[in-house]
Amino acid sequence: MPEVATDETLTKRRQKRAEAAGVEPEDIAVEETAIAETALRSQVARPQAPIVRVKAVYLRAHPYRSVTLPGRIMSETVYVNGVAKLSKKLAQSGNTPYDFTLRDQAGELIAIRIMPSNHPVAEVRGKRFEWVEHPDHAYALVNMKVDGQPEFQLVGAPADMAILEEYFVRVNRAKREQKRDYQELGGVVR
Numbered sequence: 625m626p627e628v629a630t631d632e633t634l635t636k637r638r639q640k641r642a643e644a645a646g647v648e649p650e651d652i653a654v655e656e657t658a659i660a661e662t663a664l665r666s667q668v669a670r671p672q673a674p675i676v677r678v679k680a681v682y683l684r685a686h687p688y689r690s691v692t693l694p695g696r697i698m699s700e701t702v703y704v705n706g707v708a709k710l711s712k713k714l715a716q717s718g719n720t721p722y723d724f725t726l727r728d729q730a731g732e733l734i735a736i737r738i739m740p741s742n743h744p745v746a747e748v749r750g751k752r753f754e755w756v757e758h759p760d761h762a763y764a765l766v767n768m769k770v771d772g773q774p775e776f777q778l779v780g781a782p783a784d785m786a787i788l789e790e791y792f793v794r795v796n797r798a799k800r801e802q803k804r805d806y807q808e809l810g811g812v813v814r
Contacts (some may be wrong), residue, residue: 675793676788680778695716
């Protein structure tokens with residue numbers, strides 16, 4: 625069983641280390657305190673968000689629309705029992721660009737990123753889309769508006785849409801609570 629350090633034993637250890645290093649014991653105490661302190665990384669402090677795969681459909685007519693959002697999805701290959709699997713994680717660092725351009729540099733229509741004309745949701749038929757996996761990006765895109773009208777619509781599998789809907793409820797609740805807390809502290813909320 626390890627020995628529990630008392631204040632007296634710590635003081636003796638500091639004095640010995642200070643004598644060996646030629647410094648004051650107080651300097652050793654400050655150094656030990658700094659070494660013992662750790663910081664909580666922002667990735668750990670943030671609640672875990674789900675990774676989904678949905679289409680963000682651009683509803684407007686601008687031919688060269690692009691959006692860059694902070695954060696990204698990191699992918700890595702993980703071997704489990706000799707089988708390769710793709711592991712995806714949210715990362716707060718970096719940015720993710722979403723390009724809703726209709727045509728490539730040669731002027732050709734980018735057909736693989738256009739919604740089918742027989743899609744069940746009439747508003748998205750023939751519109752340009754980008755795949756979105758980051759839930760905060762999906763939230764940001766679905767809340768973008770031009771002249772009070774939505775700029776993007778999310779389309780995806782029912783399971784992914786249910787996960788996003790629940791996530792959006794949590795995000796909105798957290799924002800309301802943060803706004804309320806800030807108001808209680810006398811802050812100005814825009």
